[in-house]
Amino acid sequence: MLNNFCFWFAALVALGASVLAVSRRNAVHGLLWLVLSLLAVAVLFFMLGAPFAAALEVIVYAGAIMVLFLFAVMMLHLGPAAQRQEAQWLAPGVWIAPGLLALGLAADLIAIARLAGDAPAGAGIIPPEAVGAALFGPYVIGVELASVLLLAGVVAAYHLGQRRDRSLGEGAGSG
């Protein structure tokens, strides 16, 4: 019973925090709800016997990526004017069509997921050693591709992040 309580509690926190994260007007409030949602999902990862994934979820998602978001929001420094703009954009009617479409998709996915049966998940721990052995065994090409992807991300972020005050060659390769 305690197991079920833990699952439902974490699941409800994740769902509620996600709903609040996508519906706030203030970007910082939305980010904080998103951090809560990610932490709740990390709890689920622990319960599912994936301690390595849970630690990465906390460190990389709730830590690094959210701090990146926070820095971007701070650099944009959106003031009260931005919130008035958001209030104007977020009239309640805006949510009707996307909400219905997302509900339809969710109903579809949930109907499929319920076919999956009641085999237990989280029966045992998958140790990080096994994950590492798989990562650098059969999936080593994926690791190389991920490193290329991250390098491309770094180069693109550097290029886009440059100030172009003396923009003689806007878009010139040297940047």
Place this chain on the structure above:
Amino acid sequence: MASFPFSHGMVLAAALFAIGLAGVMARRNLIFVLMSIEIMLNAAGLAFIVAASRWQQPDGQVMFLFILAVAAAEVAVGLALALRIYQSLRTLDLDAINTMRG
């Protein structure tokens, strides 16, 4: 350690994905659209972890690591683009970016 039915975890992942999808469609602020995409990627990662746990294989966790790398790269480029768009247009309105030229 706790175990719960496989289908419950998949249902939760589907619901989180739908919430992120609704956010992507409804919001006009670029920052919130990126946050909604994060929720969707996270839901996909949750589905992989639940499946890894169901079959007790590490492959699902490997896929979660790849999703993590994709999310990090996407956020870095997306936020840099958001800063550039705000510098040149003074707004984060996605509907205003249709004035962009090559």
